[in-house]
């Protein structure tokens with residue numbers, strides 16, 4: 380763990396606290412981005428049970444059957460683990476949590492041309508970090524805009540409670556849940572250049588639309604973190620890892636959340 384403190388300016392911290400998100404540049408070098416691209420290009424040709432299950436010779440109309448997202452790659456790939464624990468990202472998170480961050484989840488989205496988006500949702504509905512909250516670090520491996528299905532955020536909704544989602548339109552979203560944009564708020568595009576990292580609060584409503592392009596992937600390496608004072612988290616996200624890769628003790632959060640304990644298919648988000 381780095382002993383650096385004060386990575387963020389007061390303005391950047393204020394942006395995160397008041398708006399619920401923050402975009403940072405320059406946390407990855409061109410060589411590091413290239414290593415991430417190479418790693419997931421290699422993974423894209425494999426079948427890794429429980430993590431990445433593509434139809435490798437897919438002729439399906441759904442581009443996501445050939446390129447589903449990769450779940451928890453840090454559990455089978457050393458490079459993914461190293462970048463989930465990337466020091467410049469952890470330094471930003473230390474400022475945002477005001478304590479040591481613990482890594483809970485990694486994912487890689489290929490989001491090829493034509494693929495569906497992910498309907499608006501709140502991450503801590505799924506992670507159930509308590510006490511405190513989770514924070515996402517979303518790395519743009521390709522530049523991301525509204526044409527290729529870049530991220531949408533609803534500023535200031537980090538102040539809102541976690542709500543029980545409605546059903547999403549699965550012809551447009553590959554996930555089942557939708558949290559509607561609350562009255563008086565608006566979803567705005569988070570336009571990002573390759574290498575930018577979007578940090579956002581676990582209550583912030585966010586998601587993405589379809590990749591409307593014919594030839595531009597929208598790849599992203601996405602990790603979720605909790606603060607070290609978190610005592611419980613949903614079981615799929617354990618074990619939480621410290622910066623040196625060691626396991627931090629946490630309990631399973633069995634609470635049902637705003638939909639109640641009967642709600643099925645809480646995971647994956």
Ligand SMILES: O=C(O)CCC(=O)C(=O)O
Pocket residue numbers: 488496497502515528529530585586587599601
């Ligand atoms: O990358 C996307 O399109 C959505 C990702 C997302 O919403 C998440 O990781 O929580």
